[in-house]
Amino acid sequence: MPVTLRDVARHAGVSVRTVSNVANDFPHVAPGTRARVQRSIDQLGYRINPAARGLRTGRTGVLGLMVPKLSQPYFAELADETVQAAADAGLALMVEQTEGRREAERSWLRPGGMARMWDGAIVSPLGITGSDLAERLGCPVVLLGEHAADLRAPWVGGDNVAAAVAAVEHLIALGHSEIAAIGAQRGAGGETGRERTKGFRLAMSDAGLPVRKGRVVEPVSFDAAGGAAAVRTLLASRRPPTALMCFNDELAYGALAALAQAHISVPDEVSVIGWDDLRGNEFTVPALTSVRVPKAVVAREAVRLLLSLLGQPSGTEPAPVRIVIDHHITERASTGPAA
Amino acid sequence: MPVTLRDVARHAGVSVRTVSNVANDFPHVAPGTRARVQRSIDQLGYRINPAARGLRTGRTGVLGLMVPKLSQPYFAELADETVQAAADAGLALMVEQTEGRREAERSWLRPGGMARMWDGAIVSPLGITGSDLAERLGCPVVLLGEHAADLRAPWVGGDNVAAAVAAVEHLIALGHSEIAAIGAQRGAGGETGRERTKGFRLAMSDAGLPVRKGRVVEPVSFDAAGGAAAVRTLLASRRPPTALMCFNDELAYGALAALAQAHISVPDEVSVIGWDDLRGNEFTVPALTSVRVPKAVVAREAVRLLLSLLGQPSGTEPAPVRIVIDHHITERASTGPAA
DNA sequence: CGCCGAGTTTGCATCGTTGCATGCAACGAT
DNA sequence: ATCGTTGCATGCAACGATGCAAACTCGGCG
Incomplete structure (x- = not known):
């Protein structure tokens, strides 16, 4: 039922190969022929069969x-x-x-x-x-x-390291020195987390700031639940941080939720920065600052x-x-x- | 370079067709043959070529x-x-x-x-x-x-109508009577909005509640921005509602953001229900009640x-x-x- | 002992397209 | 007039799989 090259060829009075040449925009087709064949193609509604082409060319x-x-x-x-x-x-x-x-x-x-x-x-x-x-x-x-x-x-x-440095510098520029990072990850698949942690430590030490114990948190999961849990742990520590750098926005969403639940104002008491610049960041409460790699x-x-x-x-x-x-x-x- | 039926057939000492039969789990292959051919398939790492099959069968x-x-x-x-x-x-x-x-x-x-x-x-x-x-x-x-x-x-x-009714009944059961709906839509493509609006009005009138003017809002867009804008309009009205039914969760996200910005407590002063039951609803502030169609x-x-x-x-x-x-x-x- | 038929196996044609090699016509140069 | 050369157009043979129908195998039965 579908229209094939052969059908078009018959209709236009040329060879199958020529129709193929027109359909694929190959050079070396006379303008007149091209127009005539194109007309037949349009008229019959011919479309290349991807399976057949794929079989022949090896491309899909x-x-x-x-x-x-x-x-x-x-x-x-x-x-x-x-x-x-x-x-x-x-x-x-x-x-x-x-x-x-x-x-x-x-x-x-x-x-x-x-x-x-x-x-x-x-x-x-x-x-x-x-x-x-x-x-x-x-x-x-x-x-x-x-x-x-x-x-x-x-x-x-x-560049994970450089971007993490930029994020921390943003917080430091705002006057923060007690900063925690949420999103480290040990083991396989944790390269991203390790690089961002590296950037975090680098920026802190460049600014002459210590990274206190427990301030680099490995969340239980890399979603909002993990972020919320991490924040609850941090809040329970002896000296809670005033700024949180989350390695992805979903962690940050959870952080915001946990902070709200604890009646801690963002950004008045604690600042939060995420990573990924998700579409939804504009409408979290408050709207989430984030690292953006377009x-x-x-x-x-x-x-x-x-x-x-x-x-x-x-x-x-x-x-x-x-x-x-x-x-x-x-x-x-x-x-x-x-x- | 890739292994074809022919390669396997040669290797197993059977015909191409038989290999195809084995590869496709067709009946009428003697168990012994099947095992032998299967071994060759595994050994050579044969996989069906989807393009060729697609060409022959017409399925992709x-x-x-x-x-x-x-x-x-x-x-x-x-x-x-x-x-x-x-x-x-x-x-x-x-x-x-x-x-x-x-x-x-x-x-x-x-x-x-x-x-x-x-x-x-x-x-x-x-x-x-x-x-x-x-x-x-x-x-x-x-x-x-x-x-x-x-x-x-x-x-x-x-069932949009029935689900909208259920959502409104949920709000009414909580004691709300001043309820607004956000997400109506005029014109083409607005069927969903119209049905949910229908359910909204139906539930209200079933409960003997009036739907005041301006309480059915057509948002400027069907995302958080639209929800936020709609809420700002509603808040500016003579008698702001105490409950909002949003026709999707993103509208509700925007509603929550706008309410927070206006320092209105959810759910103490205003209740919000969304629709779609998105994964993220668990971590909005506060966590969002929603209509769920799995x-x-x-x-x-x-x-x-x-x-x-x-x-x-x-x-x-x-x-x-x-x-x-x-x-x-x-x-x-x-x-x-x-x- | 030969024939039957169910259960297996096979060969061949074919799906629609493109690569390749060649055919053919027209044109300019010799 | 002849010989390239260039530019178009074509025919044929695949690509790898499956549908179809025929052929083969073999135990059982007349």
């Missing part, structure tokens, strides 16, 4: 995006931007959720997994290791900033980098390009002068 | 999900559940964003659009009309609850319904099945007894 026209979980706002916003960036490049995007399971990340990327359906994959890894990536992969892969700092592979992201730019660069990898012959070890995206602090109402 | 193994925007938490959570539901059915999922543009919804579904790449589509429509759906589509379509009430097509969603169930039923449509011969007018998912009220801290 589809990119994969692997994120831990779409319902986390950060990844939802990232997916939003990536879908758009892919569409701008004329590619479709399939989204997979790994839930942070290393095995899922690994198996999907292997030649037998989903990667088979993709020309390339953009991966926001949590559990995957360098050796997993050294295995033969089903398609070229670009890693995104989260937890991928030490993997030798093409990579796009922000997701649209990350997505666009990731697609661009991936497309450039596609040009290279497969099997070639891809150069471990690292594209660093500028960060800055989006100031809102949750940070203010120290009391 | 991919479902499409069309939502207005992934960065809206509601659609992100819905996409999360839908990806999972599709995976459970052995299908991949491609996500497209329509930004609510009718033309995008329409063109992607037409035979020439993305639908070409999909076995079926799950669509959360905003602008699409009944006549658009009556056109020849590129694949079977299941509509989701939002704004699709009056379209003749297979549909999965909650997204996991919606997604699962939508995939199930879509798969059942795939069985029917194309061209057949699909029966306009409507699957209604139960709602209930998730009570949290933002609703309380009237002052």
